[in-house]
Amino acid sequence: xxxxxxxxxxxLALYLIMFFTYLIGPLILMSITAFNSAAFPQITPWEVLSxxxxxxxxxxxxxxxxxxxxLIVGFFTVIxxxxxxxxxxxxxxxxxxxMRATYYTIIIAPILVPGVVIxxxxxxxxxxxxxxxxxxxxxxxxxxxxxxxxxxSTFIASYCMLxxxxxxxxxxxxxxxxxxxxxxxxxxxxxxxQLPFLMPAMASxxxxxxxxxxxxxxxxxxxxxxxxxxxxxxxxKVRYGIDPxxxxxxxxxxxxxxxxxxxxxxxxxxxxLAVANGxxxxxxxxxxxxxxxxxxxxxxxxxxxxxVGAIAVITFAQVYDPxxxxxxxxxxxxxxxxxxxxxxxxxxxxxxxxxxxxGPKIFESTDKKKSGENPGQxxxxxxxxxxxxxxxxxxxxxxxxxxxxxxxxxxxxxWKSGNLDEIAPKDEKGESN
Amino acid sequence: xxxxxxxxxxxxMMGWILLGLTFFWIVMLIVLPQLYMFELSxxxxxxxxxxxxxxxxxxxxxxxxxxxxxxxxxxGYNKVDLAVFIRTLTxxxxxxxxxxxxxxxxxxxxxxSTGGGFVRLxxxxxxxxxxxxxxLRAFAxxxxxxxxxxxxxxxxxxxxIDGPIDFIRANVALYAGLGYAYILLxxxxxxxxxxxxxxNQIEAARDMGAPWWMxxxxxxxxxxxxxxxxxxxxxxxxxxxxxAAPQILGGPSSLWFTQLVYQWFNTGGxxxxxxxxxxxxxxxCLIIVLSVMKLFKVNMGDIGK
Numbered sequence: 001x002x003x004x005x006x007x008x009x010x011x012l013a014l015y016l017i018m019f020f021t022y023l024i025g026p027l028i029l030m031s032i033t034a035f036n037s038a039a040f041p042q043i044t045p046w047e048v049l050s051x052x053x054x055x056x057x058x059x060x061x062x063x064x065x066x067x068x069x070x071l072i073v074g075f076f077t078v079i080x081x082x083x084x085x086x087x088x089x090x091x092x093x094x095x096x097x098x099m100r101a102t103y104y105t106i107i108i109a110p111i112l113v114p115g116v117v118i119x120x121x122x123x124x125x126x127x128x129x130x131x132x133x134x135x136x137x138x139x140x141x142x143x144x145x146x147x148x149x150x151x152x153s154t155f156i157a158s159y160c161m162l163x164x165x166x167x168x169x170x171x172x173x174x175x176x177x178x179x180x181x182x183x184x185x186x187x188x189x190x191x192x193x194q195l196p197f198l199m200p201a202m203a204s205x206x207x208x209x210x211x212x213x214x215x216x217x218x219x220x221x222x223x224x225x226x227x228x229x230x231x232x233x234x235x236x237k238v239r240y241g242i243d244p245x246x247x248x249x250x251x252x253x254x255x256x257x258x259x260x261x262x263x264x265x266x267x268x269x270x271x272x273l274a275v276a277n278g279x280x281x282x283x284x285x286x287x288x289x290x291x292x293x294x295x296x297x298x299x300x301x302x303x304x305x306x307x308v309g310a311i312a313v314i315t316f317a318q319v320y321d322p323x324x325x326x327x328x329x330x331x332x333x334x335x336x337x338x339x340x341x342x343x344x345x346x347x348x349x350x351x352x353x354x355x356x357x358x359g360p361k362i363f364e365s366t367d368k369k370k371s372g373e374n375p376g377q378x379x380x381x382x383x384x385x386x387x388x389x390x391x392x393x394x395x396x397x398x399x400x401x402x403x404x405x406x407x408x409x410x411x412x413x414x415w416k417s418g419n420l421d422e423i424a425p426k427d428e429k430g431e432s433n
Numbered sequence: 434x435x436x437x438x439x440x441x442x443x444x445x446m447m448g449w450i451l452l453g454l455t456f457f458w459i460v461m462l463i464v465l466p467q468l469y470m471f472e473l474s475x476x477x478x479x480x481x482x483x484x485x486x487x488x489x490x491x492x493x494x495x496x497x498x499x500x501x502x503x504x505x506x507x508x509g510y511n512k513v514d515l516a517v518f519i520r521t522l523t524x525x526x527x528x529x530x531x532x533x534x535x536x537x538x539x540x541x542x543x544x545x546s547t548g549g550g551f552v553r554l555x556x557x558x559x560x561x562x563x564x565x566x567x568x569l570r571a572f573a574x575x576x577x578x579x580x581x582x583x584x585x586x587x588x589x590x591x592x593x594i595d596g597p598i599d600f601i602r603a604n605v606a607l608y609a610g611l612g613y614a615y616i617l618l619x620x621x622x623x624x625x626x627x628x629x630x631x632x633n634q635i636e637a638a639r640d641m642g643a644p645w646w647m648x649x650x651x652x653x654x655x656x657x658x659x660x661x662x663x664x665x666x667x668x669x670x671x672x673x674x675x676x677a678a679p680q681i682l683g684g685p686s687s688l689w690f691t692q693l694v695y696q697w698f699n700t701g702g703x704x705x706x707x708x709x710x711x712x713x714x715x716x717x718c719l720i721i722v723l724s725v726m727k728l729f730k731v732n733m734g735d736i737g738k
Contacts, residue, residue, distance in 0.1 A: 012538075015539075016539070016555075020555070023558065024561070024562065026570070026574060026613070027561075027562060027565060027573060029576060029577060029583055030572065030576055033576055083454055084454050084455070087451040087458070088455050090443075090451055091451060091455045094439060094443075106459055106463060107458070107459065109463065111667075112666065112667075112719075112722070113715060114670065114673065114674025114691070114711075114715065114718065115676070116674055116676055116694055116695070117467075117470075117674070117711045117712075117714065118466075120470060120698060120704075120707060120711050121466035121467050121469065121470040121711075122462075122466050124466070124469060124470055125465060125469045125470065126466075150462060153458075153462065154458075154462040154463060154466075157462075186441055186444065187444030190444075190447070214566075215565075215566045217567055217568060217677045218674065218677070221676065222698065222699075231567070231568055234566065234568040234569065235677055238571065238681050239680060242576075246569070246572055247572075250565070250569045250573070253565055253569065254565060257564045258561060261557055261560060261561055261564075265557055
């Protein structure tokens, strides 16, 4: 009996480890690739620790513009969907009971409708309205930001509505009745009693709405027109060739998420602990007492470690210069390459000799065969070459580097598209429209 | 009568604002766009000036195209598109089942544990991947499953395999990425329900000598049914309607149905055709979800709780 429970425990532990590896592992791997100087996001082979992808990210106009549009769209989406969600939830409590189920089904439906469908329907519908009103094809009704806000709000308002409904279920209607008995008008009772009660729900639904808007892809891809939000820009970059500056962005987003999640957890936990100890909340939130802050609060410890780590990494990045290490790495690579080439030449020579011994006919075709026999090595060789050229020539000569090794290998082609992407962002934009 | 009561409760201005917002949401954002798209799907593909003109008529052409292909198609059926359609639905169902099997134990464990700091930390770890952008999650899987990706390098380093395996072409990357993307939507509905299950029921069953699988079969699963169905519905609908993950992680030879819609819409510029495809996707998903819900006797109202 006891051994069986031990077995279950071990099984559970293994399961938990595997599950969370699946959940967190990809994010960690992706973050690590942001610090590899290799031009392709990879962990092995590891080249040199480098922070070069972060400045590259911040100097990317399309990313910065995408961020700007995302923030604009997010702002309006939050306003529209929180107010519609609140209105919808309030009406739900007041609608006559026969209608309630139908009404609820209608306002919950957008969550289940695929985002693609919402995007298309929003676009075609407002284009139709636009022509019906006789407006120009580029009027504000056909504006990408306007359409994206409407499309996203359609289903984000449903999320907000759910948050409000959940909060309202805990509302004590006796409070409103008491206010009415004390002579307040209905309107006043609503504004002074019920609305303040809903404030926390408003805050959390606003956060939820903003995050949902920020990461939305399926709807936005149809409605964004020429205002590519951050998510759209990212998807184009990922599809047409990836480079580690995307990993850098991912790393930043992961860090921000972890930071806010831990912060939220710490604050919640502190309040809970305080209440559990019988202390009024203000007593604990007022003074900053280090030991108590940490006691019984593992999230707080993690939070502190995280902040210290972040500061350490940033300072280190200011001081650290990857160039010497890169030089060493380059030398190393060159030496290895030299050896590889020598080995290859030796091999080829050996083969040639062998074939020479066999007869003159085969000798004629050795040149062709040589390249055919070592395809793998050549692929490798070209990668090294591209890289070396790139490093030697700085950033401007990238096209040249590619031009000199036109599509030699899988690596080469990935490189190429990535470079094209950077050099001719306008072209791509035109394509996507 | 009722309206008078309503305005008395809310005040004249507040009442109108609430009504106006809800009206705008339901009519202008939910109902009319869907209806208009439905109507558009029965129209031929015309340049905008000719819309409503003499060449505009109602037709089933767009739906016929999905079923039978272009006119004079030797196959009789539009095999390519229909195959994509069926594969999308089966793959989405597959992803849903895998997610369910993967998430049920963890939801049970988290829901039934007494909730110490460790469990709170686990919940936190669950939430974090969900707030990372969908594109970036797909990107992470591309790094892992690519030709020179982490997994291939790892396997080759330990000499498990000789050459790289093409995970992208085999759609392994796509299924792993899709399952990953919506895993949280499976866990949380189940977790919420199981958390409210009275532990005494399980204790009682155990005291009476029920083996662990019997406890799950007779107590936990029936109790958690709303959570399970709500999680499955969300994951199925979202994976069938996913666009980013198939675009990034999908193999070159296998398309997702949403990608066809996207192609008709953006590359082809044929809005009515895209609308018809979108309608087919929507209706098929709804039919599947509603019939599964009917089969397991779950209400629509339980979704989203």
